[in-house]
Amino acid sequence: MFKKILASVGIGAAKVDTVLETEHLQPGQKFNAHIIINGGDVEQEISGLDLALMTRVKVSADEGDYFTNHIIDKWRVTDIGTIAAGQQKQIPFEARLHSETPITEINAGYNQSHVWLETGLDIDLALDPTDRDHLHVYPNDAVSTFMQAMDKLGFGLVKADVEKGFLRAPTFQSHSGCYQELEYKPTARSLFGLQEIELSFVPEAHKTHVLIEIDRAFRSDGYVDLTIEHDHVNLSQLCDQLERLFS
Structure with a gap:
């Protein structure tokens, strides 16, 4: 019972890491990865996993410009099930980079373009561990x-x-x-x-x-x-x- 309570408040939670075959891509290109989930100190039921293609955007507002994170695209991985304490699961993943993904590899005097893949576990009643992988995006x-x-x-x-x-x-x-x-x-x-x-x-x-x-x-x-x-x-x-x- 005590271990279940620990899991519900996010103590000893599972951790996730997405390992890309390559971080060097073009907009619209397919990519492959392995999602690696490492169990924490207690057994946990994982209802799903989200991968999001992210960038940093400038927002113009009446009070002035500011920057915030923006989701370009998002994928959902389900049917992960239970992961035991200390267990490791590897899940193959394939997707296509959104065709409008900003280019990061450009020779600009001031380059504010950044793109990354963010991964998070949806563990019922738990804090979501996250993993962020920056991408090098080249022009077509x-x-x-x-x-x-x-x-x-x-x-x-x-x-x-x-x-x-x-x-x-x-x-x-x-x-x-x-x-x-x-x-x-x-x-x-x-x-x-x-x-x-x-x-x-x-x-x-x-x-x-x-x-x-x-x-x-x-x-x-x-x-x-x-x-x-x-x-x-x-x-x-x-x-x-x-x-x-x-x-």
Whole structure:
């Protein structure tokens, strides 16, 4: 009886660790992992286990901006059952990274983009132990080529962050509840009077949408959007297309 009471208040609770086959991924890529549960000092019944793909988002409010954690995607593992004191269970797990997962591996002067996988046990009447695994998320070919085009056109990436909200354009919209903004500035005096360009990418399975915010001197901000088909990624053509948009 005393051991059951200890378990109910979270003393001697089971611990969980998710071991990824690789932490280096691209948005939309499948990943594999093993969830390792180590029993505590007493036997416990585990009703389920949650894995969440997380990021840090900036929220704009009347009292000022602040940052908070945001769930991009979530998975539920059930039928785990009872784990004895000191017992170890390993559960294989496979999922796909959300296509709108922010990119973390970018060469920005100020990079506030972070992504991690968080794991928690749902033990009835117990405190939830958690495990956090940071991910290295790389751009897909379309996004990488777009960033190369910006470099070739004389723009440097100065800041990257993730904001809470949804993107909407005439031909697409985002779904994850957050979006990444890449802020570019001209590395030299811009011929087109451009002061700043902000990019947000919304990848899908076979194409990537781009929302472009253009800040020109003495003019209000303007928005344009384009779509890159993944089987038609061409750096030279993209540079030509962007030059026309920026002129």
